[in-house]
Amino acid sequence: xxxxxxxxxxxxxxxxxxxxxxxxxxxxxxxxxxxxxxxxxxxxxxxxxxxxxxxxxxxxxxxxxxxxxxxxxxxxxxxxxxxxxxxxxxxxxxxxxxxxxxxxxxxxxxxxxxxxxxxxxxxxxxxxxxx
Numbered sequence: 001x002x003x004x005x006x007x008x009x010x011x012x013x014x015x016x017x018x019x020x021x022x023x024x025x026x027x028x029x030x031x032x033x034x035x036x037x038x039x040x041x042x043x044x045x046x047x048x049x050x051x052x053x054x055x056x057x058x059x060x061x062x063x064x065x066x067x068x069x070x071x072x073x074x075x076x077x078x079x080x081x082x083x084x085x086x087x088x089x090x091x092x093x094x095x096x097x098x099x100x101x102x103x104x105x106x107x108x109x110x111x112x113x114x115x116x117x118x119x120x121x122x123x124x125x126x127x128x129x130x131x
Contacts, residue, residue, distance in 0.1 A: 004079060005038050005048035007062040013131035014050055014060035023123045028055030030116050036070040037063055040079075041102060046071055070106035079128075086125035089118065 003009060018024050032055050037046030049068070050060040074082075078100050087095060089112075095101040096108055111117045 004076065005040075005046070007048075009131055010038075010048040010050060010060040010062070013048075013128060014057040016127045016130040017050065017052075017057040017124070020123060020127050023120045023127055024055045024057070026055065026116070026120045026123075027052065030055075032117070032120075034069040035066055036072065037066075037068045037105070039063070039071070039073050041073045041075050043073070046073070068105050071104035072106070073102040073104055074100055082125045083129035086122065086129065088122065092122060 032052060034052050036050050036052065038048045038050075039046035045065075046063045046068070048061065049063045049066050051058050051066070074095075078095070082095075082101075092101070092112070096103070096112075111121060
């Protein structure tokens with residue numbers, strides 16, 4: 001298994017993202033476009049990045065200064081926990097309010113209130129576990 005958020009891992013995540021209809025197809029229905037960075041709490045920059053256009057991942061890899069819309073951070077242990085047992089809505093809310101999951105960029109409140117985005121966001125943790 002590749003190191004979490006490494007170039008190899010992010011490319012595998014991209015493949016799994018596009019293979020999951022509850023994620024890519026659901027986001028395609030709302031023409032979702034974004035660039036998401038993933039990394040570890042306390043680090044200056046994210047480690048990995050994925051570019052989503054119309055719900056589909058079009059590129060992914062090591063973060064190289066791309067302009068992000070979302071920058072998600074957590075500890076290594078929490079990422080691994082959520083990938084092995086993805087959080088539901090309640091677990092996600094607890095992770096956010098307890099600052100175990102940090103949104104350095106992005107509007108958690110707006111995303112979680114929109115079921116067209118919240119469901120796929122939660123599904124993304126399941127997909128991470130397959131990468």
